[in-house]
Amino acid sequence: MTAGKRLLDVVLALVLLIVLSPLVIGVALAILLLDGRPVCYFSERMRTPTEGFCLWKFRTMKPDAADRGVSGGDKSARITRTGAVLRRYRLDELPQLWNILRGDISFVGPRPPLRQYTKKFPALYERVLASRPGVTGLATLAFHRTEERLLARCRDVDETEEIYCRRCVPQKARLDLIYARNRTICYDLRLIAATVLRRVGLH
Secondary structure, X not given: OOHHHHHHHHHHHHHHHHHOHHHHXXXXXXXXXXXXXXXXXXXXXXXXXXXXXXXXXXXXEOOOOOOOOOOOHHHHHHEOOOHHHHHHOOHHHOOHHHHHHHOOOEEXXXXXXXXXXXXXXXXXXXXXXXXXXXXXXXXXXXHHHHHHHHHHOOOOHHHHHHHHHHHHHHHHHHHHHHHXXXXXXXXHHHHXXXXXXXXXOOO
16 A cells, blocks of 8 residues: 555545544444444454454344355345445445554455455455455445345345355456556545445435
8 A cells, every 4th residue: 555545544534533423423323222232343354365354334234143254135134224224325334434544444445355255265365455455446336236236136145155256256356456457546536436426326
């Protein structure tokens, strides 16, 4: 990561934490009052193919000790009352501003995968995670809705895993590598702007 990209991350994260603090508090209170504890969800994600970190999110599902893998239709019944709204506007990812300040992730980059996928596709993620993982990115913008549609049809964990590994992982990696070849501060700003516009329904 370049010094300019890191400076952009820190400054933008600090500004957003200040500006969005009422929203962060409001979301936390809504989850606490409507769905109960825990308010946040913590998940190990990978910064490199072998180095993990704790990713922060607002909780959108009922806890399940046996939970594993990505979310598909098999987990839809666990989405909480507030979870559907938070997921639609990606407000569940607001706590990741803390991850950005810590340097775990950037604003823009490949989404950080679960350890099970870096173990399954080590050579692929060696290339993808040469870029610092991010909250949004080219793959997120171009493929996220398709991924959601594909996985929403899955009715059990095995089907979700099969579809994700066969259809989603390679497509997202292809887009992440295109981003890696073209990344600049200006490109990052364009992707951030496109993400914001999509979240507010203008794109």
